[in-house]
Amino acid sequence: NAGVTQTPKFRILKIGQSMTLQCAQDMNHNYMYWYRQDPGMGLKLIYYSVGAGITDKGEVPNGYNVSRSTTEDFPLRLELAAPSQTSVYFCATFGSRDLHFGDGTRLSIL
Amino acid sequence: AQRVTQPEKLLSVFKGAPVELKCNYSYSGSPELFWYVQYSRQRLQLLLRHISRESIKGFTADLNKGETSFHLKKPFAQEEDSAMYYCALGDPYNFNKFYFGSGTKLNVKP
Numbered sequence: 248n249a250g251v252t253q254t255p256k257f258r259i260l261k262i263g264q265s266m267t268l269q270c271a272q273d274m275n276h277n278y279m280y281w282y283r284q285d286p287g288m289g290l291k292l293i294y295y296s297v298g299a300g301i302t303d304k305g306e307v308p309n310g311y312n313v314s315r316s317t318t319e320d321f322p323l324r325l326e327l328a329a330p331s332q333t334s335v336y337f338c339a340t341f342g343s344r345d346l347h348f349g350d351g352t353r354l355s356i357l
Numbered sequence: 358a359q360r361v362t363q364p365e366k367l368l369s370v371f372k373g374a375p376v377e378l379k380c381n382y383s384y385s386g387s388p389e390l391f392w393y394v395q396y397s398r399q400r401l402q403l404l405l406r407h408i409s410r411e412s413i414k415g416f417t418a419d420l421n422k423g424e425t426s427f428h429l430k431k432p433f434a435q436e437e438d439s440a441m442y443y444c445a446l447g448d449p450y451n452f453n454k455f456y457f458g459s460g461t462k463l464n465v466k467p
Contacts, residue, residue: 287459
């Protein structure tokens with residue numbers, strides 16, 4: 248089992264560009280989450296999903312969009328990249344009463 | 358509102374010394390509390406959760422409802438314990454959202 252797989256691992260974007268961070272899981276978990284991790288700030292919830300076709304905003308959703316067409320995939324979209332979105336992004340699922348994280352995507356906006 | 362506070366950003370101890378990483382929470386109900394750990398260049402992973410009352414890698418944490426605390430303790434720190442530690446709170450009836458503290462970086466010196 249791969250668990251939670253995030254791609255890419257690293258990316259540099261120019262201001263105004265768009266991109267999609269991919270997240271896939273093979274654990275058949277319904278709950279999925281996107282977090283961003285800023286230095287000294289801990290993890291902030293961007294969006295979450297309780298199942299295919301259902302998504303909702305977390306604490307810091309502005310500038311992002313998500314979709315959940317299947318149980319396995321939960322991509323995060325940045326439409327107009329801004330320097331404030333420079334961060335490490337983690338995708339996670341919830342199952343067996345705890346969170347399972349991917350390796351993260353380190354994103355820099357220049 | 359649910360909040361998790363980790364007052365120490367950095368904690369440095371010598372090998373063999375006792376360690377206590379503090380976590381306080383505010384929650385209107387009976388939450389589930391967790392400790393997650395992130396070793397260098399690795400993904401976040403569950404260290405322990407209060408409902409299991411377990412000891413992992415020599416770490417323990419007791420939920421003190423009166424003081425609303427869930428401090429992580431280890432009697433004798435090892436160098437391999439050096440990592441980032443996050444306290445997290447979840448609603449046991451609604452795992453739509455988890456709330457994370459800002460993290461404590463533990464540095465165990467030889």
